[in-house]
Amino acid sequence: MTPPDVPPTARPPSLGELSPYLALMREHRGWLGVGALLALITLLAATGLLALSGWFLSATAVAGVSVAATQAFNFFTPAAGVRGLALARTAGRYGERVTTHEGTLRLLASLRRRLFDAIEPLSPAALQRAGQGELMTRLGADVDALDSLYVRVLIPSLVAVCAILAAGTLIGVFAPTLALITVLGLALTGGLVPWLAWHLGSRDAMRHQASASHLRARLLERLQGLGELVIYGRWQAELASLAEQQAERDRIERSQARRQALATWLSHTLLGLTLAGVALLGVMQMAPQTQTAVGDVTAHAGELLDGRLLALFLLAILGAFEALAPLPLAWQGLGRCLSAAARLNQVQADTPAPQFPEDSAAATPVGHELVVHDLNVAHGDTQVLEQLSLSLAPGEHLALLGPSGSGKSTLLEVLSRFHAPNSGSIHLGGVALESLDEATLRASFAVCPQDTHLFCASYADNLRLAAPEASDATLIHMLESLGLGEWLARQPQGLAGFPDEGGRSLSGGQLRRFGVARALLSPAPIVLLDEPCEGLDRESAERVISAILTACRGRSLIMITHQPLGLERFARLALLEEGRLKEDATPTTLQADSRLARLMARTTNQA
Numbered sequence: 187m188t189p190p191d192v193p194p195t196a197r198p199p200s201l202g203e204l205s206p207y208l209a210l211m212r213e214h215r216g217w218l219g220v221g222a223l224l225a226l227i228t229l230l231a232a233t234g235l236l237a238l239s240g241w242f243l244s245a246t247a248v249a250g251v252s253v254a255a256t257q258a259f260n261f262f263t264p265a266a267g268v269r270g271l272a273l274a275r276t277a278g279r280y281g282e283r284v285t286t287h288e289g290t291l292r293l294l295a296s297l298r299r300r301l302f303d304a305i306e307p308l309s310p311a312a313l314q315r316a317g318q319g320e321l322m323t324r325l326g327a328d329v330d331a332l333d334s335l336y337v338r339v340l341i342p343s344l345v346a347v348c349a350i351l352a353a354g355t356l357i358g359v360f361a362p363t364l365a366l367i368t369v370l371g372l373a374l375t376g377g378l379v380p381w382l383a384w385h386l387g388s389r390d391a392m393r394h395q396a397s398a399s400h401l402r403a404r405l406l407e408r409l410q411g412l413g414e415l416v417i418y419g420r421w422q423a424e425l426a427s428l429a430e431q432q433a434e435r436d437r438i439e440r441s442q443a444r445r446q447a448l449a450t451w452l453s454h455t456l457l458g459l460t461l462a463g464v465a466l467l468g469v470m471q472m473a474p475q476t477q478t479a480v481g482d483v484t485a486h487a488g489e490l491l492d493g494r495l496l497a498l499f500l501l502a503i504l505g506a507f508e509a510l511a512p513l514p515l516a517w518q519g520l521g522r523c524l525s526a527a528a529r530l531n532q533v534q535a536d537t538p539a540p541q542f543p544e545d546s547a548a549a550t551p552v553g554h555e556l557v558v559h560d561l562n563v564a565h566g567d568t569q570v571l572e573q574l575s576l577s578l579a580p581g582e583h584l585a586l587l588g589p590s591g592s593g594k595s596t597l598l599e600v601l602s603r604f605h606a607p608n609s610g611s612i613h614l615g616g617v618a619l620e621s622l623d624e625a626t627l628r629a630s631f632a633v634c635p636q637d638t639h640l641f642c643a644s645y646a647d648n649l650r651l652a653a654p655e656a657s658d659a660t661l662i663h664m665l666e667s668l669g670l671g672e673w674l675a676r677q678p679q680g681l682a683g684f685p686d687e688g689g690r691s692l693s694g695g696q697l698r699r700f701g702v703a704r705a706l707l708s709p710a711p712i713v714l715l716d717e718p719c720e721g722l723d724r725e726s727a728e729r730v731i732s733a734i735l736t737a738c739r740g741r742s743l744i745m746i747t748h749q750p751l752g753l754e755r756f757a758r759l760a761l762l763e764e765g766r767l768k769e770d771a772t773p774t775t776l777q778a779d780s781r782l783a784r785l786m787a788r789t790t791n792q793a
């Protein structure tokens with residue numbers, strides 16, 4: 187599998203992708219605004235320090251030419267200015283770092299929260315479609331990529347504009363022509379070069395983002411399946427393929443670095459030309475002999491230039507250039523920010539699969555009768571359930587059988603609204619399922635899917651997910667009734683113990699029963715269990731069935747199973763074949779009808 191390349195026709199994301207993040211910045215305008223202000227103060231202090239020091243040195247040299255000039259020269263005021271500016275620069279830089287980083291971290295926290303808010307309503311099916319690794323990348327790397335937007339792009343750009351204006355104004359007070367050259371040279375350096383870096387690098391930025399995200403997602407996925415790769419001797423080939431992808435990413439980074447070097451060369455050349463132009467013109471405008479007292483320099487505006495000012499001009503330009511130097515790299519990174527923003531916007535734009543009505547518009551079911559009518563469900567182009575009709579009276583127990591792939595789990599997914607039907611209706615207590623608000627729907631069904639996920643929390647907390655009020659004694663009793671008593675007794679910390687990630691410290695059968703316990707502890711009136719006895723020996727399976735039927739006394743139950751165990755204890759049996767509900771029988775009709783019995787036997791023998 188090669189990394190996805192960006193199609194040649196793909197357009198780089200536009201600046202408009204950033205608008206949600208710029209809007210988000212308003213929430214943190216205090217920190218971000220103070221950060222920007224301190225960055226400006228630091229810049230002005232740094233430029234002023236350089237310019238004043240340059241002027242001070244040359245003025246001191248000129249003052250030393252004659253005794254009269256030395257006596258008239260005021261050393262103290264400029265020296266105090268230099269000290270003051272140096273202190274302001276240091277304090278400003280410190281404050282700027284603290285506030286801009288604080289602002290950025292707060293901004294990222296809001297961004298992550300917004301993203302979680304967008305992902306949270308997605309149904310598990312929609313999340314699966316998005317891909318775990320891909321989502322992890324978007325939540326991690328893409329959000330991180332946006333951290334440079336404020337600190338590395340917006341603030342330096344603002345500071346650069348102010349630096350150009352400050353240097354232009356300072357020089358313009360004494361020599362307008364030199365100020366014009368300065369502003370032109372600096373504007374080209376700070377505007378044209380970063381713009382070129384952004385435009386020429388945007389395609390590489392997209393490819394880099396796509397390649398990095400693909401590599402991350404693939405690495406995560408392959409690590410999850412490492413066992414299979416080792417067993418089938420494929421991990422060396424996988425490593426080689428991952429290394430190839432990494433090399434591709436390195437190639438893109440090298441190309442970005444070359445472009446960066448070119449931009450640096452170009453901006454330094456423009457700086458050199460600006461300095462040379464100002465120096466040359468300045469020398470041409472200079473008085474033949476500079477003997478003016480310090481306080482008189484402004485008197486020369488529009489006339490011959492005071493030579494001491496030339497050093498001030500050149501150092502002011504150098505000071506301003508310090509603010510422009512990081513721009514090409516920052517704007518080259520803007521492409522990365524835009525790609526990341528576009529990908530995050532896409533996650534947020536994905537409409538959540540199930541839409542629930544507002545609490546006020548939601549209907550309230552009367553009783554818990556479940557009526558499925560003429561249901562058609564497809565996964566993509568594959569029709570899975572066809573014209574399925576089924577009803578379940580409150581308290582009725584139904585065992586749902588059917589060959590693998592016949593659509594049993596899909597039916598449970600549709601009942602839980604993890605997947606939307608193409609047509610047909612489902613009513614609970616006389617109310618269409620889609621008219622129930624989410625809280626009522628979730629409180630109506632207790633579901634144990636085929637895969638049980640244990641969270642990184644104590645066993646007790648994992649069980650209380652379904653029944654927050656349940657006492658320890660209730661939890662222990664439930665685990666014991668499902669045959670997990672011995673397992674619990676072996677846990678050094680009992681219910682307070684923690685499972686390994688995802689529940690890997692439990693065997694497949696134990697994990698399945700843990701999920702069943704969670705569903706049975708829920709007080710929901712309808713229980714949906716997907717193959718609760720899968721992977722269990724006969725004795726354990728019979729025990730689990732007994733526990734399920736006891737816990738579901740008075741509650742409705744749909745239990746998917748491939749095992750012929752305990753079927754006679756169910757009020758009704760249903761058989762799904764190729765998406766159609768072939769039979770809906772009672773154990774009595776099952777015994778009486780040999781054709782149906784054969785069908786059941788064929789289905790259950792597949793297990």
Ligand SMILES: Nc1ncnc2c1ncn2[C@@H]1O[C@H](COP(=O)(O)OP(=O)(O)OP(=O)(O)O)[C@@H](O)[C@H]1O
Binds near residue numbers: 566
């Ligand atoms: N997310 C999905 N995307 C595409 N097809 C799917 C998806 N989930 C299930 N299917 C397909 O739908 C069909 C029914 O799957 P389902 O899991 O409902 O069957 P099942 O009867 O529960 O099977 P089993 O007894 O093996 O668990 C299968 O052909 C399966 O490949």
